[in-house]
Amino acid sequence: MLEEYLSRSEGKTLEFKENTRGLQAIVKTVVAFANSSGGTIIIGVKDRTKDIVGITNALEEEEKLANVISDSIFPLLIPYIEIHSFRNKELLVLNIPHVAGPYYIKSEGPEKGVYVRFGST
DSSP states (O other): OHHHHHHSOOBTTEEEESOSSOHHHHHHHHHHHHHTTOEEEEESBOTTTOOBOOOSSHHHHHHHHHHHHHHHEESOOOOEEEEEEETTEEEEEEEEOOOSSOOEEGGGHHHHOOOOOOTTO
């Protein structure tokens, strides 16, 4: 399954992130996927080249992501987060369901914090 994702390009239901440094961008993508068709975010892959860079401290990063998503999005949204080993590197895979919403970023409120996915943006 992971190899199938890695063979595809980013699009309406797939996003690659090199790392978790841009947490706010990841949260926006989670909201957009939830409000659109659902989707998958793979962390540890460069988005333009699809180079597998992996992440360090996968359990720590998974916990940080789960907490930020839980604290930042309303109503409560719980993505399915898995740690996968691929070519001796660890990747985080977030599967976000499409659920009746709308979902929004709490700090931006329901007027400005709702995001929707159009194509790969």
